[in-house]
Amino acid sequence: MTFSLGGLFVAAIAYLSLLFLIAHASERGWIPEAVIRHPAVYVLSLGVYATTWSYYGSVGFAANAGITYATIYIGVTLAFALTPVLLMPLLRLTRRHQLTSIADLFAFRFDSRAAGILVTLMLLTGSLPYLALQIRAVSESTQVLSGESPPHLVAVVFCVMVTGFATIFGARHVTPREKHSGLVAAIAFESLVKLAALLLVAWLAVELAFGGPAGLGDWLVDNPDRLEAFQAGAASPEWTGLIFLAFAAAFLLPRQFHMLFTENLQDQGMRTASWGFPLFLLLLAMAIPPLMWAGQAMGLSTPADYTVLGVAGESGSAAVVLFTYLGGISAASAMIIVSTLALSSMCLNHLVLPVMRITGRQDLYRTLRWTRRALIAAVIAAGYLFYLSLERTEGLVSWGLISFLAMAQLIPGVLAVLYWPGATRQGFVSGLLAGGTIWGVAALLPALSTMGPIRIIGLDLSVAQSPAHFGALAFWSVATNALVFTAVSLLTRQAPRESEAASACREVSTRIPAGSVIAESPAQMVDQLAPVTGLPAARAEIAKGLEDLDLAWTENRPDRLQQLREQVRRNLSGMMGPVLARDIVDECLRLDADSRSAVAQNVRMIEERLERARGGFQGIAAELDALRRYHRQILEDLPLGVVAVTPAGRIARWNPAMDQMTGISAGRALGRSMIELPEPWGELLSGFIGEDESHAYKRPVVLAGGTRWMSLHKAMIGAPGGTPNGDRLLLLEDVTDVQRLENELAHSERLASIGRLAAGVAHEIGNPITGIACLAQELREDRADDHARQILEQTERISHIVQTLVDYAHAGRGEASTRPEPTALQPVVEEAERLVRLNPRSRGIVFIPRLPGDAAVMADHQRLVQVLVNVYSNAVDACDPGGEITTVARLQRDGVSLRILDTGHGIPSGIRDKVMEPFFTTKTPGHGTGLGLALAQNIISNYGGSLRIQPRRGRSGGTEVMIRLPRAQITDREVEPVHG
Structure with missing residues (x-):
């Protein structure tokens, strides 16, 4: 089946336009x-590994080398x-330091511009033939379907379309964070698309050539030579080498590195x-043998590399053929x-920017x-120019293996990045040059040569173009690379910055910063960076x-500014490469060379690096780190607050006990001057540290929840040296x-003295009161005078008050007499109101009783009158003339609630919890003892009730006193208690 060149051209453009639409829809949300x-x-997205080699060339590879074709998939699987x-260590490393390419990785690890340039040139040289291979595959697949000569116009349009796509959707951002x-x-x-197309054609191939899977089995039985030829590749000695090449290509090919690490969104992926x-890959690999055998059985005239298109053409379906063709385009x-995205990033960072003049304008x-x-x-x-020069010197697989061999030269360097901190830049560059030279002379040059076999020192290098010999070439080139790398590294020494980069790659960097940042704020850092990057950037x-x-723009802590400097360097590294980013930061955001100050101010940064390095030490270093952690844990668990202050007045240590005492987290406190701490802690700590005394006892600290007392101690820690x-x-x-226990003890002593005083008062007053009571009784009997009755009632009340005071003083809370x-x-209520009205201030107050007639409680009448007199007296003092005092009683199942509400000024929230304490009063001396409410609460609690004071609900002022007592039941003739 043949197609017109125009039809294929339109199909390719339509498909690439669909890719534009998908990418645009994703970007737009x-x-x-x-x-x-x-x-x-x-x-x-990692399926970018499967290029036209996997889609077209694997069938040709299997036809020539049998099952050896599977090595390309097995290596990746390993x-x-x-x-x-x-892969995960590389992901963490590239993400933390924002390394966007394999060249950035080596330039960062070896602190070498030369390493970045050499890797970039080698990858560019190894990738251009592979790019040309893709263009050639598109051109040749178009020729297979159209029957016309190689359509260079299709190749040109294809290159223009992918260039537009890459520039629009691949270079939209300049930083890897986006x-x-x-x-x-x-x-x-x-x-x-390419997986679906390949599986569809494989299924069609089995159906068309054999009538189904059973027919394929019968054909292999009838043609055992075909199966034997396919299986013969299993005994090939180059399997190990080819698997190694695929292993290296799995993550070192520029496109694989870019999709694996640069575009990675999360670890779960x-x-x-x-x-x-x-x-x-398994699904792709499974489709290859059926396609190969179907092509052999059907006797297709198409080249083995394009068996997929030949089988699709035999299906007789134009849709299947176009779908297969678009799979190759994919x-x-x-x-x-x-x-090209990955290569352009490497070229920009390591070839262009180092020689490009960037100004702040x-x-x-x-x-x-x-x-x-x-x-x-x-x-x-x-790549297109390379495609024009390739003609048809090699098959798809050969060019793929040539590129894979170039990537394999980086394996020794990757292992050194992850697991050999002693490797040096001289060793890496020397080893890469040695291995790269073998690759260029023995693999690339013969493939490019059009002058026949190339002989060097009598060796025919043209045999290296056979896929069966790439395994041996991989062994010798990479082995030479590794040997030179190791030998030179052992003979050379690392520079300090290279050693620090090696530690950073293993997450064990503990180097103390070489100084503190000169800038004192982020705004100053902007001014220092602007001459090179421009003010907006x-x-x-x-x-x-x-x-x-x-962090905030107001940040001024030296250790945090040091961290900001490092973060800016990492961010610039993602845009401009690690070497240039470090040069810009070192030039613009300079450090103060005062190392003593730097050590003191960056304690926190050192601690954080040591924490990240946990498990990265060995031998005596691990033991010292364990000892450090033990001593640090002692400080962390100490119930005393610990604050270490540098000579510059910055906080270097702030343990969890300080968090609890002050409510200020370590993250907010560390690195700040003490005077910057919120009050009252800033003034307390800075004031004490400026004093000559080493100890201060019981200093009051006024906080929102009340006053607390602190004892402070200080000592000097010797500096290094x-x-x-x-x-x-x-x-x-x-x-x-x-302090509170001491106050309570003193208060108890005062109460005890009051008790002794009360006992004396009761003894001294008792006799006169008894005499008055006797005289009043005689006067009442002689004259039946109502005034005598009232005198007798008041003397009885005085006796009750004195006895209550004695009871309270004797037992603190006391038991009812x-x-x-x-x-x-x-x-x-009526008696209490009558007594309170004897006070002239109460004559302008309105008393409103709302009591059920049968409301009764289990208590003593006179003691309850004493409670209400105290409550009413306080309410009268709080109300202005015309105020109201409402008494409301509500019957409950086993109790009675009595609410006394006034319209006074209320109780301030700050003293609401203290009004029940003995001797606490807001009245002027001589107008209150502070014992009234305390005695009232004591009486109520003795009867199994409760007394509570709270702001009056529904009003901006006023107070509500809630008294609850056990309920008693009133009958016609008596009053009985109620049991719940």
Whole structure:
């Protein structure tokens, strides 16, 4: 089946336009974020690994080398099986330091511009043939379907379309913190298309050639030579080498590194990919043998590399053929788009920016964005030129293996990044040059040569172009690389910054910063950075750093400004590469060389690095770290507040006990001057540290919840080297409970003295009162005078008051001298009101009783009158003339609630909890003793009731006194208690 060139051209443009639409919909949020961020989408995006080699060339590879074709999938599966020890550490490292490419990784680890340049050039050289391979596959697949000569116009239009897509959706952002969700979604869709197309054609191949799976089995039985030829590849000695090449390509190919690490959104995606991506590859690999055998059985005239298209053509369905053709377009376009993005980033950071003049007058972001877009176009154009020069010198698989071999040269360096902190930049560069030279001479040069076999020192290098020999070449080139790398590293020494980078790669960096930041605020850092990046970019980068660290623009703590400086360096690294970012930060955000000050001010930063390094030490270092943690835990668990203050007056230690005492977290306190702490703590601590005395006892601290008492102690800690100008240590002890116990003891002593006084008063007053009572009784009997009766009642009341005072003084809370008995409330209220009205101030107050006639309680009549007189007297004092005092009684099942409500000024909230305390009064001396409410509460509690005071509900002023007592039942002739 043949198609017109125009029809294929339109189909390719329509498909690429669909990719544009998917990417645009993702960027605009039309596709739900939950879909875009799903791990399955991330796994499918890794399908960029499967290029036209996997889609077309694997069938040709299997036809020539048999089951050896599976090595390309097995190697990748092994790499993903090592996710916990290989891919996850690389992900954490690239994310923490914002490394966007494999060249950035090595430039950061070895602190070497040369390392970044060499890796970039090697990857660019190794990738250009692979880019040309994709263009050639599109061109040749179009020729297979159209029957016309290689349509270069299709190749040109294809390159223009993928260039537009890559520049629009792959270079939208200049920082790796902003992921290209549209790109990821489009690449995932392409992976789905090529997988579906390959599986569909494989199924059709079995049906068309054999009538089904059973027919395929019968054909293999009838043609055992076909199966034997396929299985013969299992005995190939190059399996190990080819698996190793695929293992390296799984994460070191620029496109794989970009999708694995740079576009990664979350750790869960990587964990899912550890099994999901090998499953994807398994489905691809399973389709290859049926396609190969079907092509052989059907006697297709198409080249073996394009068996997929030949089988689709035999189906007789134009839709199937076009779908298969678009699967090839997917494989080629995905590889070119992602590879050029990764390569353009490396070229920008390591080839262009180091020689590019950037001034503060430029828009840094715009400059970087358009420079990168230009590089994307240049790389694709270079791939197209390479495609024109390739002609048909090699098959798809050979060029793929040549690129894989280039990536394999980076394996020794990756292992050193993760697991060999002693490796040096000289060793890495030397080893890469040695291995790269073997690769270039023995693999790349023969493939490019059009002058026949190449012989060096009598060796025919043209045999290296056979896939069966790439395994041996991989062994010798990488082994030479590793040997040179190791030998040179052992003979050279690391520079200090390289050593620090090596520690950072293993998350055990404990180096003390070389100084403190000269800038005293983020605003000053903006001014210092602006001459190089421009003011808008400087402000934006400082703002990003503050947001990342959750800091404010008002931040002035030296250790936090040091952290901000490091964060800005990491953010710039994502845009400009680690070497240039470090140079800019070192030049603009300079450090003070006063190392003593730096050590004191950056204690917290050192602690945080040591915490991150847990488990990264060995031997004596691990033992010392364990001892440090033990001593630190002692300070953390100490019930005393511990504050360490640097000579510059900055807080370097703030333990959890201080958090609890002050309500100020360690994050807010550390690094600040003590005077910056919220009151009253700033004044308390800074004032004490300036005193000559080393101890201060029971200093009151007024807080929102009341006054607390603190004892403070201080000592000097010697500085490193034994100099006396070291940190100062403050200890704070909350002695509030001790102070309250002492106050209660003194109060108890006063109460005891009052008790002794009351006993004496009762003894001295008792006899005169008895005499008055006797005379009043005689006067009442002689004259039957009502005044005599009242005198007798008042003398009895005085006796009750004195006895109550004696009871309270004797027992603190006391026991009632009289037993409770059923008492009607109405007479009690009336008598209390009558007594209070004897006070001239009460004559302008309105008393409103609202009492049920049968309201009665279990109490003593006279004691209850005493309670209400105290409550009414306080209410009268609180009310203005014309005020009201309402008494409301409510019967309950087993009790009676009595509410006394006034319209006075109320009780201030600050003293509401103290009004029931003995001797507490707000009245002027001579107008109140502070015992009335305390005695009233004591009487009520003795009868099993409760007394509570609260603001009056529904009014802005006024007080409500709630008294609850056990209920008694009044009958016609008597009053009986009620039992609940």
